[in-house]
Amino acid sequence: MATAVDNIVSDKLFEWLLRRGDSALILGHRVSEWCGHSPVLEEDIALANVALDLIGQARLWLTYAGEIEGKGRGENELAFLRDAWDFHNFLLVEQPNGDFGKTLMRQFLYDAYQVLLLEALENSSDQRVAEIAAKAGKEAAYHLDRSADLVIRLGDGTSESHRRMQTALETLWIYTGELFSGDEVDEVVSDAGIAPMPETLQSSWRQIVDEVLTRATLEVPDTTFSHTGGVTGRHSEHLGHLLAEMQFLQRAYPGATW
Amino acid sequence: MKKEWPLWEVFIRGQHGLNHRHVGSLHAPDAEMAIKNARDVYTRRKEGISIWVIPSAQITASDPGAKDALFEPSVDKIYRHPSFYDIPDEVGKM
Numbered sequence: 268m269a270t271a272v273d274n275i276v277s278d279k280l281f282e283w284l285l286r287r288g289d290s291a292l293i294l295g296h297r298v299s300e301w302c303g304h305s306p307v308l309e310e311d312i313a314l315a316n317v318a319l320d321l322i323g324q325a326r327l328w329l330t331y332a333g334e335i336e337g338k339g340r341g342e343n344e345l346a347f348l349r350d351a352w353d354f355h356n357f358l359l360v361e362q363p364n365g366d367f368g369k370t371l372m373r374q375f376l377y378d379a380y381q382v383l384l385l386e387a388l389e390n391s392s393d394q395r396v397a398e399i400a401a402k403a404g405k406e407a408a409y410h411l412d413r414s415a416d417l418v419i420r421l422g423d424g425t426s427e428s429h430r431r432m433q434t435a436l437e438t439l440w441i442y443t444g445e446l447f448s449g450d451e452v453d454e455v456v457s458d459a460g461i462a463p464m465p466e467t468l469q470s471s472w473r474q475i476v477d478e479v480l481t482r483a484t485l486e487v488p489d490t491t492f493s494h495t496g497g498v499t500g501r502h503s504e505h506l507g508h509l510l511a512e513m514q515f516l517q518r519a520y521p522g523a524t525w
Numbered sequence: 526m527k528k529e530w531p532l533w534e535v536f537i538r539g540q541h542g543l544n545h546r547h548v549g550s551l552h553a554p555d556a557e558m559a560i561k562n563a564r565d566v567y568t569r570r571k572e573g574i575s576i577w578v579i580p581s582a583q584i585t586a587s588d589p590g591a592k593d594a595l596f597e598p599s600v601d602k603i604y605r606h607p608s609f610y611d612i613p614d615e616v617g618k619m
Contacts (some may be wrong), residue, residue, distance in 0.1 A: 307530070313565035412560055420554075467599050 276361065279455035280393075281335045282355060283462065285345070286452075286498045288328030289356035291294045291403075291504035292346055293506070294377060295321030296513050297364055306367055313413065317374070317414075320406040327399045347517035351506045358497035359442035361506045368421050368428065375418045379410035379475045380446045392460030415474070415479045422483025428485065439489050444493020447472070532581040533559040535566075537573035545577050553578075 299318035305311035329342040347416070359377060370385045385407050421428040429458035447469040449457070457464045480487060516523060530552040536545035548567050551605065553559035559578040568576070587595060 284558070307552060307555065309562040309566055312569075313562065316565050316569065409564075416561070 271367060276455055276459050277335050279452045280459075280461065281332055282452050282455045284328050284332035284335060285355040286357075288325045288332055288342075288345070289330060289354045290360050290377075291321045292325035293354070293356040293509065294360035294374075295441070296509060297360065297362075298370070298374070301366055301370065302468050310367075312372075317410055317413075320410065323401070324403045324406070327402070331395050331399070343370075343517070351458050351502050351510055354499040354502065354506060354510070355500060355507075356502075357442070358494050358503055359439065359445065361497070361503060362442060363441060363505055365438070366431055369435035369438065371414055371417050371421065372432060373439055374410065375414035375479065376439060376443055376476065377446075378407060378414050379472050379479075380443075381388075381407040381410050382466065382477075383471050384463075387463045387468070391462060393430055396461055409519050411475075415475075418479055418485075419483045421478070422485045432483065433485050440488045440512040441490065441492055444491075444495055445495045445497060447494055448493070450499070500516045530554050533563075533578045534581050534584060535559075535563045536579070537563070537567055538575040540571065545575065548572070550581060556580075561613055567584040 272314055295318045298321065301314045302311065305314055326342050326345070329345045333340045333342060333345055357377075359373060362369075362373060364373075378437070382404070385400040385404040388419065389397055389404065391397040418432065422432040423429070447465045449465040453462070453464055456462045477487070494503075532550050533556075534550050537548050537615050538545045550594055551559065551562050551566055553562050556578060562578055563578055565571070581610075598608045
């Protein structure tokens with residue numbers, strides 16, 4: 268009996284780890300698309316740093332996911348040899364970069380969530396999860412500090428920057444509900460003491476977001492509608508295009524190394 | 526109106542260094558952003574544990590053209606170097 272229960276937990280833990288790893292990987296790739304295209308040199312380097320942090324976090328989550336799965340897949344197989352429907356990232360992180368403001372708004376909404384989640388995970392019953400969270404938490408804290416600051420500056424900036432930030436907020440808001448809608452995967456993982464239910468993070472998240480958006484003179488859209496499905500593999504049309512670029516090399520030249 | 530952000534000089538104290546050292550410069554709209562940018566541009570490889578930024582415009586520099594008048598006269602004043610003293614061994618390295 269114990270093994271059957273263990274199997275259920277490890278199945279769900281595998282999927283839960285993919286959600287963490289895939290969200291970090293896809294956002295990291297998105298942010299890396301700015302490399303060489305940012306408005307100023309300093310932002311270019313800062314964004315590349317954020318992208319590298321996220322890809323580093325993805326490696327830790329996916330490596331552990333591969334070990335839990337126990338079928339010999341490592342971080343590389345999981346990152347480069349799965350198709351869109353096998354990715355479990357949030358819809359929010361696969362949304363296209365848009366302008367600089369939209370990229371920063373997406374980053375801010377995700378960073379605020381990340382900081383809270385990683386903080387909670389430091390007390391995880393799973394030691395590996397707690398270790399990854401402790402390392403990633405420091406990076407996330409800086410990411411949030413930076414993205415919140417820039418959201419405030421641009422929101423409370425010129426009429427043009429304000430308009431762009433408000434548009435970005437309205438475009439992205441409907442993808443934030445997914446961060447806090449738990450399902451059976453979360454229930455099993457939460458029952459095992461590995462992670463909190465996503466719902467428990469929502470009010471703290473909303474507090475951070477409201478405070479920053481108020482200072483940014485931006486208005487939260489008046490809607491409770493939210494797209495969901497990313498974490499179970501139902502994605503927007505954007506993920507396939509992203510993967511085509513990200514996975515091209517391993518698909519065209521299987522096993523290539525350098 | 527000038528569109529470019531002002532220039533800042535960046536000083537970083539290394540892991541074991543005692544003094545902040547000038548490492549370069551960058552553009553930023555204000556001091557707070559200059560610190561953030563400096564963190565991202567100049568401490569990516571564990572270079573430091575403390576950052577100072579100073580608006581480049583606040584630095585007054587000596588005139589390169591006056592180099593000879595300023596610095597030549599000290600060249601032949603070797604007696605200004607404390608190299609004519611016998612230092613007792615007990616003192617150790619100075």
